[in-house]
Amino acid sequence: MLDKAVAKRRAEYLAARYAARQLLQNAGCDGHVDTSPSREPVWPAGWCGSLSHTRGHAIAVIAPRDAGLMPGVDIEMFDAKTMRETAEMFTSLDERRLLAACGLAYETALLILFSAKESLFKALYPEVHCFFGFEAARICSIDTAAQSLTLELTQLLTPARKKGCQFHGLYLIEENRVITLIA
Structure with a gap:
């Protein structure tokens, strides 16, 4: 799958995984992030996280699995x-x-919301194991002073992730990019 990507895309992909590995090592884990056949990250035992990359930028977040967080970035x-x-x-x-x-x-x-919905998908996919579209969540509120927002599911994804379930996120506007985090 990575063999067919252009060099720039491969570099971003590898940079995100490198960032994740550095974070894991800093947390005392010698593991690394593998990739499943469906291209999702496979985290070392005891860890979860999220990766993103675009146009020369890459980012990673991690959390211990027992922290009860499923981050999406x-x-x-x-x-x-x-x-x-x-x-x-x-x-x-x-x-x-x-x-x-x-x-x-x-x-x-608009870009903040687009990115936040992408982050929500990344946070929930490892749990729900199904693809869902942008219409599966809606923005309830945005607080520009706190750079935060709340998303709400508009449909049932799993018995634990029902319509009305809310998720809080943060955003950062930096130069010509937006970064969002849902956890």
């Missing part, structure tokens, strides 16, 4: 035109209204 580069053109693919009308009124530039708010 995402990094996205800012492209106002793409956000405007694709907003209806990953948001509802109510979400777009909330974002338009939140005090951030509309395209920035």
Whole structure:
């Protein structure tokens, strides 16, 4: 799978795994992150985490499995035109209204939500083991002062992850990118 990727994409992929390995080593774990046939990260025993990479940037987060966290992280580069053109693919009308009124530039708010939904997928997929779309969650609130947001499931994913289940996340706007974390 990685053999067919362009060199830049391979480098980002490897950089994210290198970052994860460094974090694991710093935490006293000599393991590394493998990749499953479906391309998801396979964490060493006792650990969980999340990886993201895009356009020359990579990020990793880890947590001990017994901490009760399933982190999801995402990094996205800012492209106002793409956000405007694709907003209806990953948001509802109510979400777009909330974002338009939140005090951030509309395209920035859209990117935060897109990234947060990606982070939520990464956090939940290892638990629910099924693909779900952007419509499976909606934004309930965004606090620009605290750089935080709340997402809520709009459908049943598993008996433990029911419609109405809420997840809190953080975001960081940095230069021309957004980083989100759900844990």
